[in-house]
Amino acid sequence: MTIHVPDVTHPLLNLAASSSTPWYLSNELIGPVVGALVGAALTFFLARGGLNRENSLLKTRADNLQSERDKARSELRAARAEVGALRKVETKYTEVKKILGDSSVVKDYDQPVLLLGPRNVGKTSLVTQWHAPWNSDTLESTRRLLTSTVPVFDYTQPDAAPHFADADVLTKVHVHLKVKVHDFPGEPHLQHEVAKVARSETKRLREETRKALGVVLVCMFDAEEAATGVSSETKRYYNGEFFSHLRGFVINEAIGIERLVVVFNKFDLLRAKMPGQPDDALINECITTFDPIIEPFHYMCNSERVCETITVLDRDKLRLSQGASVVLGEAARGLVTTMAGPTSAAGLFPEGSQATRRMAARYPRVS
Ligand SMILES: Nc1nc2c(ncn2[C@@H]2O[C@H](COP(=O)(O)OP(=O)(O)O)[C@@H](O)[C@H]2O)c(=O)[nH]1
Ligand SMILES: [Mg+2]
8 A cells, every 4th residue: 555645845835844934924925915905905995985085975966956956846836826826817817808808999980071052052951950850940040160970870890909908809899980060151251161171170080080081062052043043142152262272272182072962952942943844854954053163173073072962951841851861871971981881881872862973974084
């Protein structure tokens, strides 16, 4: 049997064999171990220092985030309160808007109408027929300008105007169209008033409606004069000075003439003077008699704006009265057409009761 003897050449065995110091206390072994331990300790301490720093940074960040969150929370609370308050305002505003929307605005537009003609021709009788056809009082002669308004047409425009209390709310507009009648005295020496009123009324109407409208002239004649001859009163009233004065203002557009309505009043007297003649022939008789007198007007306004009609306005014979509503319709036609449209204007006239336009056919168009 063979006994195996360890190989004494192994360094460790050799070491142990060669010294009295135990092998685990030898310098060769301790040095690296201590080095490793010191290294590990250093690494440990360094790493711990780094972690501490990181930790405190994280803590600072966490603190910051928390205060930001608190701030955001309180802002959210404030914003919620504000939203609540605004909702209340919104509810109130919606209610107010509805009430404003249901309300309406009233607008009045007046067509100026100037009644012209010598004394006793029937100017005041015409106004009385427009206002109170049942009134049979004897009229006093008109010594000064009398002005009054007569309603002619009302209509409603939906969503037409911003409400004065809130421009975002559109409200209905109830429009009242009227004629504003100026009943002048028939004396020629008081005629300067006519041009003055025509100028101020043209200006007012254009400003109010923002349309190129003008005044309506109603020129009245005593139809009986077609049989008896034109009276000196009529000739004196419609004199050259009167026309040239007006013409100056028409040319420089201070006066706009919307319509010229020629009225042959007291037609009952003409019928009595020329019995057996149809009205149509009598109208032609009037045109032949009076047209030369008002001829200068034809050169002041477009002939399309000229029309003529017959009237009987005697309050003693109310049953026979005729034509007052035709004159009113013709006077209002321009304003109603411009503001409410041609269909509304057509409704102003009962079937077949419009003025004729025979005089206009005798003249060239002027603009
Ligand atoms: N026969 C008749 N008389 C009338 C007619 N129109 C008015 N008159 C009368 O004529 C007179 C003068 O009328 P008025 O209206 O005061 O005329 P104005 O001076 O132009 O205002 C009054 O007595 C009226 O009754 C009519 O168509 N026929
Ligand atoms: Mg009068």
